[in-house]
Every structure is written in structure tokens, then in C-alpha cells.
Amino acid sequence: MRILLVAGPFISLREPYNGGTEAFVVAHANQLVRLGHTVDVIAKDADEKNLFQVIEFPESPLSMKDDAYRPCPEWLGQQHYQSLQFGMLDVSKYDIIHYNSFIPEIYAVGALLNIPSVLTLHLPPTEKFELVYKFFLKHAPALPIGISERMSKGWASSLGKEVEVILNGIVLQQWKLYHRNNDGYLLWSGRITKEKNVEAAIHLANHLKRPLKIIGPIFDQQYFSIHVEPKLSERIQYISHVNQQQLNDLAGGASAYLATALWEEPFGLSTLEMLACGLPVVGFYTAIPPELRDEQVAIAVDSDDWKDLIKPLEKVGAATPQNCRDFANSFDMQKTSEAYVKVYQWLSKTLRHE
Numbered sequence: 001m002r003i004l005l006v007a008g009p010f011i012s013l014r015e016p017y018n019g020g021t022e023a024f025v026v027a028h029a030n031q032l033v034r035l036g037h038t039v040d041v042i043a044k045d046a047d048e049k050n051l052f053q054v055i056e057f058p059e060s061p062l063s064m065k066d067d068a069y070r071p072c073p074e075w076l077g078q079q080h081y082q083s084l085q086f087g088m089l090d091v092s093k094y095d096i097i098h099y100n101s102f103i104p105e106i107y108a109v110g111a112l113l114n115i116p117s118v119l120t121l122h123l124p125p126t127e128k129f130e131l132v133y134k135f136f137l138k139h140a141p142a143l144p145i146g147i148s149e150r151m152s153k154g155w156a157s158s159l160g161k162e163v164e165v166i167l168n169g170i171v172l173q174q175w176k177l178y179h180r181n182n183d184g185y186l187l188w189s190g191r192i193t194k195e196k197n198v199e200a201a202i203h204l205a206n207h208l209k210r211p212l213k214i215i216g217p218i219f220d221q222q223y224f225s226i227h228v229e230p231k232l233s234e235r236i237q238y239i240s241h242v243n244q245q246q247l248n249d250l251a252g253g254a255s256a257y258l259a260t261a262l263w264e265e266p267f268g269l270s271t272l273e274m275l276a277c278g279l280p281v282v283g284f285y286t287a288i289p290p291e292l293r294d295e296q297v298a299i300a301v302d303s304d305d306w307k308d309l310i311k312p313l314e315k316v317g318a319a320t321p322q323n324c325r326d327f328a329n330s331f332d333m334q335k336t337s338e339a340y341v342k343v344y345q346w347l348s349k350t351l352r353h354e
Helices: 020-034 074-088 104-110 127-140 149-159 197-208 221-231 244-251 269-276 306-318 321-331 334-349
Strands: 001-007 040-043 053-055 096-099 117-122 142-146 185-189 212-215 235-238 254-259 283-285 300-301
Touching: 001 020, 020 040, 020 269, 074 104, 096 104, 096 300, 096 334, 104 127, 104 306, 117 127, 117 334, 127 142, 127 149, 142 149, 142 334, 185 197, 185 244, 197 221, 197 235, 197 244, 197 254, 197 300, 197 306, 212 244, 221 235, 244 254, 244 269, 254 269, 254 306, 269 321, 283 306, 300 306, 321 334
Parallel strands: 001 040, 001 096, 040 053, 096 117, 117 142, 185 212, 185 254, 212 235, 254 283, 283 300
Antiparallel strands: none
């Protein structure tokens, strides 16, 4: 099949990724090529090692800043300009368009295209995206897909229609299995924002007098400066953002991974990645969706209190690295991509004849 994946014209697919959506797009696009399909991806750029082709929409050589009718800074004006170029792309050669974007203008343009489409719902429902996606699905020959059961149920209620589930996956071969160091540090990764709640991991580590390594980009500098930076010490270390290989290496020296987000993680790729490395996971229900929970290797508690993670952390110490890896094996990216291909084929046959 000829497949167009849409991330966004100013979205970088280079490592280290900004989030799980970018990681999914790269892994899925590469897997589709391995399965024999031709894949283009709309993005700002991507690492050269990838198998797919990137379609870039350039910025304008003219200023896009607006101080009058619709005030916006230069960078935002350029993003608007780049996004609207999607409407000038000849998409007639594609069998399917797969949207993985958070850019409203992309969906305004996409609603005009009569190409069978898949919309993967990577975020929980919000008022903004409910309107964007409802508009798009009203006008485009598109099928929404949830990445977990709780995402599917949330969006089914918002959209007023059933939403099929295709669980995310990872490329297992990219994650080395380690012989876990039970005396190693605790590990936490994610965007440094209030809703990701790294503070819970810091409190837990200090209470247990255990080392903690914190990994991830600072999305909220004020939050980091007030709630994280003052708590850093020889024991509590912030290592900044890292690529997947570096994260894999750091997992090799850890004893457990902490998933403490307060918002409902749509899927939780980081949990799965750490399990693939042989690292057990403990965290809150909000951070670990039901599909990734397991009473031996990935224990989640119905709480947002870090103290409730103490006993689960003791329990997962008995899990072997192979136990963790075996659980992760159920979420191989090939299975995910094959499930999407079945949807692509059905849509291409069904919607092109309507």
C-alpha cells in the first residue's frame, strides 16, 4: 500500500523524542516499510537511519508575524503557513492517510481530502480536540482508533460512536535486556511538568534513602525551578533528555522504574520500554493503563500518594528481568502495525467505493 503518515510540518522525529506520539510514528512507519509498504511522513525532519521518506513543508522567506488582524509571533505565523501547505499536497497517489497530529489546521485541510483515513487518538478528550476531531470525522472518510481501552471509552463518549482499539507497541529488538541490579537506583522519565508528577518519585526516593535518576525534557521551567531543582542532590539527580539508546543504558543500572503521572496516560510507552529492558514498574493507576498492569512486574495502585508505592516496590523486587521482558513481548510493534494494515486495507476497499 501507499501510506501517508501525518505528524506535522514543524514536528521533529529526531531523537530524543518529545513524547510517545513521535516515538510511535517513527516505529510504525519503519515497521510498515518492513512489511512491504511505501511510506511517506509529513514532519519537520527525522533521523537518517529511518526507512521512510519525510515530506517537508518549508517556512516562508517572508515574515509571517501579525501585529494587527490576528496578532501572532513569527514562529506561530510560520507554523500556520507550513500547516496550510498540506492542502497543496497531491495526496491522490496514497491509498490511506494516517493522522497522528495535534495541529487543528491539519484537520481543517484534511476534511477536504477524499482519501480514506485513520485518526489515532493519542490524547484524552479535551474541549478543543473534541471539536477538532468531531469536525474532521464529520467531513472526512476517516476512522478513529484508540491506543488503549480507557482512551477508546473516553473518546467513544465524546464522539458519540464506538472507537476501535489498537494497542501501541515497541520495537523489542531496540531494547536490550539487562541483568537487573537490585541495589541500583530508581529511575523516572518523562516531561518535567506538574501533571507528570516527578515530585512523587523524589519523595519516595528520599523516604527510602534510595538514589533516583530523573530523565526528560523540561517543558515547564517554572515548575522545575520551584518544585524539582531545589530537591536535587547527590542522591537525586536530573540527567536531562536522552535518546532511546541512552535510556536503555540507564535502565541497565536501575532496580525499578517509577510511573507517577497524575493525568491518565493514554498508553504509557515508557512503562513498556522499561519492562522490555527487564526493569519492573510501580506507579499510579493514572500512569499505568490496565493493559500494562501486572501483579508481578508492573504494579499500579489506585492512589496518588507516593507512600502507597512503598509496598509494591518491595514486591516487584522478586520479579526477574525475563519476567518483565516476557510481559513486554505481547506488545511487539509488528503486531501493532499489522493490525493497522488490516484497518487500512478495509478502509481502502470500503470507503473508496462510497
